[in-house]
Amino acid sequence: MSTHILNRIDPLKKQQDNGLDGGQGLSPMDPPDAYRPPNLDPVPKSAMHPFLRALIDEHAPLIDELNAFEEAIVATQKTGYSKESNASLMRFFRFFDRDFSRQSRCEEAVLYPLLRQRLMAAGEHGKGDSPGTATDAIRDGHAEAAQLAAVVVNFLGLVFRLPDERSRLVVLDAALEQSKNLVELLRLLIFRKHNVLYSLAHRLITTDEFEQLQSMGERSSKAN
Structure with a gap:
């Protein structure tokens, strides 16, 4: 189920901006089709370890x-770029660099090695000489998010330094578009983890093994 589900999700299918929820309970930056993959069978959080x-x-x-962050993007598009809007946008990247990066590294180091072994053994992987699993897809998503974040921060850093207004607007527009892509990607990563990856882990890893992973995670958190 894992690789097949993840490969059929279109992660960055853009939606038209019609306000923050678009009248559908979803962000205009969310790709609704990505949240309805076939054969999805999530385990309730209450049943998980x-x-x-x-x-x-x-x-x-x-x-x-x-x-x-999403609200700051929309506000900047409507009212223009200022030191105040820059502060609102950069707040997210400080959080991203501090918390998201740490959480991703810990998850990749503690959970993914064992889960990938179990996915391979269960036949939950792609085809070819180097078959991928759900853990590989999520790991790639982490790397893509980090790259997008770096691009946006660099673009935003250029805006106030460029000499002419036209160049500033071009770079700002690129920064905001990439920010939208980052929002879409991170929301999809969260969805995939909660509904696919962790459900697979629940089914393939034993309680005793989870206890060991929990101890490893606690040690990793203290080290970071």
């Missing part, structure tokens, strides 16, 4: 920051 529930809970601050 505390290790997985803690990973889900760690995403709550990220979701809050994404909402604020």
Whole structure:
């Protein structure tokens, strides 16, 4: 299920901007089709091991920051770029660099090695000489998010330094478009983790193994 589900999701299918929820309960930056993949069978959070529930809970601050970041993007598009709007946008990137990067590294180091082994053994992988699994797809998403964030920060840093207004507007527009892509990607990563990756982990990893992973995660958090 894992690779097949993830490969059929279109992660960055853009939607028209019609306000923050577009009247559908979703952000205009969200790709609704990506949230209805076939054969989706998520495990309820309440049924998961505390290790997985803690990973889900760690995403709550990220979701809050994404909402604020999205509002800052829309406000900047409407009112223009200023030192105040720059501060609102950069707040997200400080959080991203501090919290998201740490959480991603910890998850990749603690959960993914064992889960990837189990996915391969269960036949939950792609085809070819180097078959990928759901863990590989999420790891790639983490890397793509980091690259997008770096691009946006660099663009925003250029805006006030460019000499003419036309160049500033071109770079600002590029920064905001890439910011939208980043929002879409991060929301989709959260969805994939909660509904695909952690459900697979729940089914393929034993309680005793989760206890060991939890101890490893606690040591990793202290080290960071």
